[in-house]
Amino acid sequence: MDTRTKELQNFRPNKTPAKKTVKEIIYHVVGIVISVIFVLPIVYMIATSTKSESAYAASVGTLNMFLPDFANLGVAFENYGNVLLNYDIWKYALNSCIYALIVIVLNILVNGLAGYVMAKLTFPGKKLLSFMIIFLIVVPVETSIIPLYSIVKIMLGLKQQMSVLGVILPATISIFNIFLFMQFFENIPKEYEEAARIDGASTLDVFFKVIMPLSKPIIATVAVFCFIGVWNDYLWPSMILPSADDGSWPLLPIQTALITIKSIESITTGEIMASLVITSIPIFVIYVAAQKYIVQGFGTSGLKM
């Protein structure tokens, strides 16, 4: 579109330039006000994480609540250092990352294959399976968490180290991700597959060499979901993992550990906030990196429930 047609389009006889500027100013003022409401608690969290207990108490009720303690930046390092090293947050964070990484790889493989079969192949029994997918999305996980607990306990026995599998294995299957993959794959034109078939590729070859490279948006979306799911889960790991503190490497993921750390008596508000900031950083980074793909993943899959 050249500038002339653009100008013509924007031309409205009843709108003077002055009116337009006023409108722009109102838009931005409103936007800033709403943005402040959304960001203020986060600013508060970051600001408090830099303060000692007395500095925090002094700041309460004043604007200083939302400002870091610039006079004593050493306290900030102390808070973060304490949380990371004395309370072992880095070990729990590493645990969460390892669990998440394994879950992401397995989840994409398992559910991607299922989504591909459901979207592209015809076989008897398909109708029942697609009905079951919708049905199982609706059933809330919480309703079956106790039988799941019994099943996993029986499967894995009572060995402590095996309980890690109890965190990973149930997270590798996600009906919702099968649904997302299915919707995305349905929109890939079959010409791509047919071209590969003529060259003699098997179904598995088509999946790995044709379908998967075309599906980066949905793979990124599912990977982000998996990471966030594992990173944020606290209830299931707290049920299944031993919290035995015998000096060996802990098995707990970060959120479960966070709840324990929060109840330590000597911990300061600043230190709690520092640990909250640390747990939020990875998700922030991942969202920013994958935001473009998530919008694409949802935009192109059509989302027909």
Added chain:
Amino acid sequence: MTVTSIVIFLLFLFAFGGFVIYDLLTAKRHKEVYRVKSTVTAYLMLLPSVALAFLFILLPILYSLGYAFTDYYLLQPDKIGFVFLDNFAEIFEEISTKGMLYNAIINTLTFVVGVVPLQIGLALLLALFVNRPGIGSKIFKVCFFAPVVISLSVTAFLWEQILAPGPGGLLNSMLSVFGVAPHDWLRDPATAMPCIIVLSAWQGCGYQMLIFLSGLSNIRKDLYEAASLDGANAWHKFWNVTWVGLRSTFVYILITVFIGACRIMTQPMLMTGYMEHTVTLSYYMYNSGYTERLVGESSAVALLMTIFIGGITLMQRRLFREK
């Protein structure tokens, strides 16, 4: 339990086989052509997901369904016995005497009725607000999305501080500027659930905003131009072009937000603990099944909850789906 699981597995195979044979017999009528090779490939590729889904999703659901009719006590799995509808009778008694379960139902309904319109409405408004070119709207988008990045348990801690009782809490100290006396937001039954509704919508709506935005980007621009030529005003344009274009996105968001809202547990669990005025259905189920170890009763509640959610979800699909 191992033997029962194997029996259930065999029954599952049997039922599944029945459906496969039915599909094969009616193949001609439905004009489907099934090939042996592609069927074998399909099932081989489905094997990992079906096996995992059976073990970790279907089997627990079936057990939960079965436990609903037993007096299963978690510490004595050998003494399990059928009690038929006793659990349901107990549930109805607890509801009629306004016990904890009654509170859980009321609180969950309050939460769902409050948060679903608030969160979806906010998400749609924010999406329309930032859906324009310019650096300002880009920055706003990031700000609105920021709370999504914070996990639920972090949100719970953070808002516990914000809503803290006494003059030290963030909200109280901000309101004290206007001369409002400090208030115990989370202990007061009148304000606890509204606070949880607001913080949940605040935390979640940025994500739905992103989905709405991707829906908006799929609406063809020439439809708006055509509407302008027809003399449509802003409201007509929204109703006849934007809303129609967002319909399938809206149904998807409605169903996922609704199911998510019904499952609410983390916020009350971490912010107030097991309290009459904030207990929710999921929390009640977790408490009676895992903490009190009364799996039978917990499963009966689970069954009723699943039927309720399933029913409403089907209704939503019927009501709002494109014809």
